[in-house]
């Protein structure tokens with residue numbers, strides 16, 4: 065999957081303003097960004113649901129504009145809008161989707177049962193979807209995008225609003241279709257989700273790529289692991305800074321000194337004994353790996369998620 069200089073304008077505003085993407089077949093790309101960054105716009109263009117205003121894109125080897133029908137035959141999309149039919153039961157919804165994907169009646173029925181089980185809907189399988197809770201509808205909708213393994217699967221914020229158990233189910237299904245060779249483009253506001261699933265992360269901010277790389281590459285931009293020492297008495301901060309050496313950062317308000325370390329456990333031992341030798345009793349000594357949250361904040365200047373995460 066490939067995008068070059070994609071642009072899309074709504075009225076006077078550029079939702080995408082020169083968006084580039086290269087996703088090798090069979091890998092997962094996590095498209096990360098805050099609300100309004102342009103994630104859904106990018107997905108809808110790549111899935112041929114929206115026309116582009118500039119640039120070009122190829123999905124499953126076909127141009128999204130000139131060969132849209134060929135693209136459509138090879139992709140599946142789970143968007144933020146539900147495809148659930150209210151008057152059908154959960155099982156009937158899945159069987160219907162299976163039939164649309166050309167499974168035989170028997171195959172569609174077997175696949176529906178598997179998915180109902182995986183997404184925790186077996187007990188509700190024969191209830192009409194209109195009686196489902198919001199979370200159940202979301203799960204049924206997601207289950208429908210896993211009926212077959214398409215060449216390319218677009219998942220637009222697949223786990224927003226799901227509880228941790230159901231997020232885990234979705235992650236497992238994503239890993240399964242990837243193992244079957246599907247290429248996945250997944251948008252998310254959750255950094256841990258991208259960390260779990262993505263081979264490559266693209267950080268989108270106001271229609272442009274702000275950063276990209278593997279989760280580890282993005283984290284290591286921050287300079288790797290750090291050691292943090294917290295003391296009880298501000299008077300001890302200079303001694304601690306001296307022990308941690310060049311590059312130590314002192315936070316006077318938090319009574320904390322931190323520094324980058326290359327050798328984790330050895331550094332911990334070295335710092336602990338050096339502090340003891342100088343008579344400093346630390347309140348806390350910890351090693352910390354930078355998180356994707358740290359990376360995101362450093363890259364975009366704001367936090368990824370503003371709301372409370374499920």
Ligand SMILES: Nc1ncnc2c1ncn2[C@@H]1O[C@H](COP(=O)(O)OP(=O)(O)O)[C@@H](O)[C@H]1O
Nearest residue numbers: 074075079097098099100101102103104105106
């Ligand atoms: N159909 C539309 N009409 C007008 N503006 C839109 C439309 N769709 C998206 N936008 C605008 O484009 C920008 C990107 O939106 P979107 O792609 O939905 O972001 P995200 O999915 O990252 O939250 C936002 O400023 C949004 O308001």
Ligand SMILES: [Mg+2]
Nearest residue numbers: 103104105144
């Ligand atoms: Mg969106």
